[in-house]
Amino acid sequence: MPLKIAFAASRAPVAQTARAALVGRYGNAPLESADIIVALGGDGFMLQTLHDTRELSAPVYGMNRGTIGFLMNEYSESALVERLEAAEEAEVNPLTMRATGVDGTTHDALAINEVSLLRASAQAAKLRITVDGRLRMEELVCDGALVATPAGSTAYNYSAHGPVLPIGSDVLALTAVAAFRPRRWRGALLPKTATVRFDVLEPEKRPVMAEADSRSVMNVTSVVIRSEPSVVHRILFDPGHGLEERLISEQFS
Numbered sequence: 001m002p003l004k005i006a007f008a009a010s011r012a013p014v015a016q017t018a019r020a021a022l023v024g025r026y027g028n029a030p031l032e033s034a035d036i037i038v039a040l041g042g043d044g045f046m047l048q049t050l051h052d053t054r055e056l057s058a059p060v061y062g063m064n065r066g067t068i069g070f071l072m073n074e075y076s077e078s079a080l081v082e083r084l085e086a087a088e089e090a091e092v093n094p095l096t097m098r099a100t101g102v103d104g105t106t107h108d109a110l111a112i113n114e115v116s117l118l119r120a121s122a123q124a125a126k127l128r129i130t131v132d133g134r135l136r137m138e139e140l141v142c143d144g145a146l147v148a149t150p151a152g153s154t155a156y157n158y159s160a161h162g163p164v165l166p167i168g169s170d171v172l173a174l175t176a177v178a179a180f181r182p183r184r185w186r187g188a189l190l191p192k193t194a195t196v197r198f199d200v201l202e203p204e205k206r207p208v209m210a211e212a213d214s215r216s217v218m219n220v221t222s223v224v225i226r227s228e229p230s231v232v233h234r235i236l237f238d239p240g241h242g243l244e245e246r247l248i249s250e251q252f253s
Contacts, residue, residue: 006034010041015065034058036084042066047213050233059234073238087236090243092151096228099210099217111212113152115225118144120209126201143178147196147225154250167244195226
């Protein structure tokens with residue numbers, strides 16, 4: 001039985017042109033009945049596609065029509081069915097974020113890469129950090145902090161000098177962004193089962209925003225983050241270029 005492929009593309013002209021060419025060559029199945037979803041764009045669009053299709057059973061195979069493309073495979077119109085049939089699968093659990101605003105409202109979101117807290121004014125943020133109900137840091141003065149999954153450890157986390165995490169390591173990275181006090185504190189490695197709570201100190205004077213894969217909540221007073229094992233994202237990679245290999249290679253680049 002022919003492989004049913006659904007194509008999704010970012011709004012970038014190069015991605016739209018690629019989608020038209022691939023649909024003309026391989027057809028286009030409805031998302032709900034597809035065996036595999038092919039995402040055309042960059043890493044941002046890949047994350048969007050994974051979020052949008054998390055209720056579907058089909059895995060997602062990305063082809064780079066963007067800039068970075070860490071989660072993407074090399075673009076080619078040729079032999080796509082053969083590539084999809086030979087692809088390696090990686091399973092990723094996202095983080096769940098519950099952010100509480102200064103007005104008392106709560107906001108829930110999922111993040112495949114990271115949940116970050118960032119100062120929203122000229123004033124440095126002041127954060128209190130609790131892990132599994134135990135106070136771990138009374139006050140962190142910084143530009144921000146984040147919790148990253150292994151899949152997201154080479155994104156913002158890596159830019160903030162956080163560690164690259166192997167895909168099967170079952171740990172999370174808690175990384176500070178430009179820590180002022182304790183000076184040069186960069187963070188900690190935590191078990192995947194950990195629940196991390198950030199409380200914002202002086203939220204009126206030092207406003208902080210929270211982001212879950214670029215989904216923003218302004219003026220938060222607290223953010224609770226944990227891994228969500230009930231949600232599984234399936235990502236496909238060409239043989240020898242899977243997510244585990246990419247994470248290891250990144251450390252030697």
